[in-house]
Amino acid sequence: MNIPATPRLQQAMIGYERELKEINKVIEGPKTAAPPHIAIIAEPLKGRTTIVDEISRVHGDRVYRITLDRVMTATSMPDLSPGRDRIILIDNCEFLATRKIGGFDLLNHFLKTQVGSKNLFITTWNSFAWQYLDQVMNLGKNYPVQITLPRMDTPVIKEVILSRYGQGEIQCVDEGRTERSHWYSIVHHETTLPFIGKEVTVPWITLNFSVMRSRLPGENRVQVSLEDVIFEKINRIADGNPGIALDLFQDSLEDHTISPRMIRENDCSLSLDINESFLLSLILSMNCLQSSEISAMVGRDVDIDRIIYRLLHAGIITEEEAHYRISPSYLTCVAEYLKRNRRVW
Numbered sequence: 001m002n003i004p005a006t007p008r009l010q011q012a013m014i015g016y017e018r019e020l021k022e023i024n025k026v027i028e029g030p031k032t033a034a035p036p037h038i039a040i041i042a043e044p045l046k047g048r049t050t051i052v053d054e055i056s057r058v059h060g061d062r063v064y065r066i067t068l069d070r071v072m073t074a075t076s077m078p079d080l081s082p083g084r085d086r087i088i089l090i091d092n093c094e095f096l097a098t099r100k101i102g103g104f105d106l107l108n109h110f111l112k113t114q115v116g117s118k119n120l121f122i123t124t125w126n127s128f129a130w131q132y133l134d135q136v137m138n139l140g141k142n143y144p145v146q147i148t149l150p151r152m153d154t155p156v157i158k159e160v161i162l163s164r165y166g167q168g169e170i171q172c173v174d175e176g177r178t179e180r181s182h183w184y185s186i187v188h189h190e191t192t193l194p195f196i197g198k199e200v201t202v203p204w205i206t207l208n209f210s211v212m213r214s215r216l217p218g219e220n221r222v223q224v225s226l227e228d229v230i231f232e233k234i235n236r237i238a239d240g241n242p243g244i245a246l247d248l249f250q251d252s253l254e255d256h257t258i259s260p261r262m263i264r265e266n267d268c269s270l271s272l273d274i275n276e277s278f279l280l281s282l283i284l285s286m287n288c289l290q291s292s293e294i295s296a297m298v299g300r301d302v303d304i305d306r307i308i309y310r311l312l313h314a315g316i317i318t319e320e321e322a323h324y325r326i327s328p329s330y331l332t333c334v335a336e337y338l339k340r341n342r343r344v345w
Helices: 008-013 017-027 048-062 105-115 127-137 154-162 209-214 226-238 242-252 274-286 291-298 304-313 328-340
Strands: 038-042 063-067 087-091 120-126 145-148 184-192 199-207 317-320 323-326
Touching: 017 038, 017 048, 017 120, 017 145, 038 048, 038 127, 048 063, 048 087, 048 120, 120 127, 120 274, 127 274, 154 226, 154 242, 226 242, 242 328, 274 291, 274 304, 274 323, 274 328, 291 304, 304 317, 323 328
Parallel strands: 038 120, 038 145, 063 087, 087 120
Antiparallel strands: 184 199, 317 323
């Protein structure tokens, strides 16, 4: 069975139309002595780079773009004075601070530079780092406009993934079996909290009556789209994170073929000691770290190499060009585990 493809030209915009509209409204708004600086906040793999790429594409030479790819030091800090009337776009601002003595010095210097500038700053932040920094130093007061990227529902995830493939490139295989996990969907409704006016995303379970009815005998049975069954399972595992969903989809493909049974789900029963949990919380909050950066925050008394080896062997983290990241397939599991243990918020 063929899956229809979505036009490639729309790929960058899918799922973030409202957020991009809000950002563009600020960019095109009246110039003021104190620009309404923007913070774009999201969990790892949730689309910050997609947003940044689109801003750069739309506004072209007006944008002075900086991508931070490692923990910053006084000597590695980029130039933040590109001239007047530029949009200063800085990706991965979590690299401006570390959890150690003196670890906020560069961030404080950056914020002072931002306050003294007439240019509009658009910054992106790992949501776990943002929550920590907002608690300990009230980071949010520096950003009048805060945009948290929402979880995506299944139809949007499906469109995001299929936009990367051509017509008829992917084949779905029907194995004649509907899993119980597809009898419900998790959708995410945005609501505004009373009194404080803050928007939050609330997960909501809805029953898939069409899937249930497909299991009934005789004429009561209805047809359920195989593509929808596949993408419902993918998005349930990914918890609305498009980066995790895409990685899961690609990992489940075999010769451009996919079926519900091909979609692998990890066992989330993690068992970690204190040092392993702390190390994972650092990597989760910073997206990726080198072993030397981890050692500087953890201290010499902890055997970093042993912990990294165990986490690599278990598949919980991956190594790429001497940087360690949480494996996409374990990202949701690790985040939930660390939240339960009060390591992250």
